[in-house]
Structures are given as structure tokens and as C-alpha cells.
Amino acid sequence: VNISGSFQERFLVPILANFTKQFPRLHVQLDFTDAQPDLVKESYDLxxxxxxxxxxxxxxxKLADNFNYLVASPDYLAAHGTPDSLEALNQHNCLVGVDSLWYLSNGEETVQIQPEGNWRSDNGAALLSAARCGLGIASLPFFSVMEDISQGNLTQVLPEWSQYPQPVWIMYPQQRHLPIKVRLFIDYLMEELNKIVL
Structure with missing residues (x-):
């Protein structure tokens, strides 16, 4: 199985682990990459x-939609104030990832923001850690921050604005007869994801 992104790390890995417990004879190789591999040449099932x-x-x-929330720690917001508009983000330290622009939508319009700050990383976990530590405001997938928000470690900033959704896909080679292990896992994955409020 080849996976990438915070959605997959947060949800797919535990689901795959529980699936493997049900089928202990199944052998699993889990590879994390950013680039989409050639599934046939590299012998991936999905x-x-x-x-x-x-x-x-x-x-x-399509499995789900992935979209980003703007988040910051309560300590950061207590020290620097809570922005009440997109323009106010210019007065804050923004934690920047691989996307140099934030495309935010309120459901009616989409606005392009160029965040500025003193912390940049191409790693989502590093951005999440920096946000938890109170370094600034980050744009992170809601899958990776919803637990922190519910526990009070992070606060959603400008909740009416979020990054426009990106679809999450499960892909596999076209075959006349899909291997039963792949078909069973896809069915199991869809069933488990339906239990989660996405």
C-alpha cells in the first residue's frame, strides 16, 4: 500500500492495522511517499x-474531502490577539508549509492569502508542533488538528474560513478480477470511514 498525507497517517494506518488483525495471514508493506508511484511497475495493490x-x-x-483549518494555540492568541478578519492575518506570525499561498473560502468566495512568518517547513508534523508550542497561526488539515481542538490545545481561527477541499482518493490498477484482499480492504475502509464525521 502506498500512502501520503496527514489524512492517511491519521486514519488509514489504524484502519489498516485493525484490518490486518482480522486477517493475520495477510502481509502488509506500507510505503509513505509524496509522489504518486507507478502502481503496476512497483507492484502496489493500491x-x-x-x-x-x-x-x-x-x-x-473518492474516500473523503480534506480541507485545512487555520489554528493557533490559546497561549499564542492570548499573547498576540485573535484575528477578526483575513486582513488581520498580516499582523500575525504565520507558520508556512509547502504551499506559499493559502486559498481560503467561506462558501461564497475564495480569497488568496500570502502568509508571512518566521517558521517554514515541508513537514505537516513540524507545523503542527510549532502551532502547539505557540509560535503562530498554521493552516493544517482538519484531520490532524481536530483532536487538538477538542482537547483545547489548539483553537480554530477565523472558523468561517477554511481551505477549499481537496478530494482523497483510493486508487488501484484496472483488473478484470480485483484480488479479494484488495476488494475486502476497500470495503472495510469505506465502512470505517463512514463511521467518522468527515
């Missing part, structure tokens, strides 16, 4: 990735 799909001969099924 891949889970997010974003727009490139033209492909793969079968793709």
Missing part, C-alpha cells in the same frame, strides 16, 4: 492520495 487526479489508467474512488 494507493491513497489527495488532490486532483492526473490522467491515469487507474481505478479511483
Amino acid at each position: 494507493s491513497v492520495a489527495y488532490g486532483e487526479l492526473k490522467s491515469s489508467t487507474l481505478v479511483a474512488r
